[in-house]
Amino acid sequence: MQHPERRLLISVDMERYSRRSNLQQYEAQRYFRELLHEAAGAVGLDRVAWTTQQAGDGELAVVPREVSESRVIGRFVPELNRRLRNHNSSRLPAARIRLRVAVHQGLVHLDGANGFPGNAVIFVCRLCEAEPIKRALATFPEAGVALVVSTEIFRDVVTEYPEEMRPERFVRIEVAHPDKDFREYAWLCVVDEDLTAVVVPGVSPTLGEDAAQAAEKLVDTTEEKAANSATEHGEIRTGDIRVKGQNAIGSGATAIGSLGRDANFGTSRGNPQ
Incomplete structure (x- = not known):
């Protein structure tokens, strides 16, 4: 493909x-x-x-x-x-x-x-x-x-x-x-x-x-809905990074980047292991 x-x-x-x-x-x-x-x-x-x-x-x-x-x-x-x-x-x-x-x-x-x-x-x-x-x-x-x-x-x-x-x-x-x-x-x-x-x-x-303002408003509304939906499902997005897990913070949280690989976060400082 x-x-x-x-x-x-x-x-x-x-x-x-x-x-x-x-x-x-x-x-x-x-x-x-x-x-x-x-x-x-x-x-x-x-x-x-x-x-x-x-x-x-x-x-x-x-x-x-x-x-x-x-x-x-x-x-x-x-x-x-x-x-x-x-x-x-x-x-x-x-x-x-x-x-x-x-x-x-x-x-x-x-x-x-x-x-x-x-x-x-x-x-x-x-x-x-x-x-x-x-x-x-x-x-x-x-x-x-x-x-x-x-x-x-x-x-x-x-x-x-x-x-x-x-x-x-x-x-x-x-x-x-x-x-x-x-x-x-x-x-x-x-x-x-x-x-x-x-x-x-x-x-x-x-x-x-x-x-033009009406079109801009529709685009902004669509993006806001997508962001709200992600938050409701225990997911935080920052740029290209999507973080999800228990409250999206702490042990067991997962970060998914543009390469599609998961990075598990530890309990000490949230650094990838």
């Missing part, structure tokens, strides 16, 4: 794919790939270098390390939206291609036997499957792309390097899959539409908060 790599992950799904006839699915797949490649090429991205896992109605892409996150979100996504709108303008609703796009980053194994193992992969796919993003795309029949990004991506990329995106058009949503024990916050927009001006079930405004 190779070491995992931290990468940008993109999950893409076609709207209403299963409702198409066999021939319509065949055509949709062909145009789907063409439009993705053309949009990437138009903004200087080489899609051939992307590592992808294909599905009939979409794909999961692991983007190369050297690719700029701001270019993917701030230029590739808007370009894809423009091309989809142009493609759909001359087609009946049943033949149109409209996409849900989710973006996240995290550790992923690229040498999996049947895909890309990693919680970040599961996370980005859960975002793409969220009901609020489906409802938001359905609210705007002429739209090409509904984009949902993790809180970290929104804070670090969208608000800092917006390129052609408008951070104020993003709204905060809760992504919940109770049957899969998944509940997280994310940020959603329908490209070139004002989602903040309509009421969509499951989509909440930022309640007047500055978007």
Whole structure:
């Protein structure tokens, strides 16, 4: 097993794919790939270098390390939206291609036997499957792309390097899959539409908060909950060191560092034996 790599992950799904006839699915797949490649090429991205896992109605892409996150979100996504709108303008609703796009980053194994193992992969796919993003795309029949990004991506990329995106058009949503024990916050927009001006079930405004501050608050809250949970379970974290045991102090306590080895602490001064 190779070491995992931290990468940008993109999950893409076609709207209403299963409702198409066999021939319509065949055509949709062909145009789907063409439009993705053309949009990437138009903004200087080489899609051939992307590592992808294909599905009939979409794909999961692991983007190369050297690719700029701001270019993917701030230029590739808007370009894809423009091309989809142009493609759909001359087609009946049943033949149109409209996409849900989710973006996240995290550790992923690229040498999996049947895909890309990693919680970040599961996370980005859960975002793409969220009901609020489906409802938001359905609210705007002429739209090409509904984009949902993790809180970290929104804070670090969208608000800092917006390129052609408008951070104020993003709204905060809760992504919940109770049957899969998944509940997280994310940020959603329908490209070139004002989602903040309509009421969509499951989509909440930022309640007047500055978007970047709201994203920062969510990240801080998540980290605080993780720290509290560790303390409740008799565990103390200091940087890369996690100490656990009887009250996390004294004889029998265990320290676990980044190398994954346990160091037992003695009774005299707490020095590793």
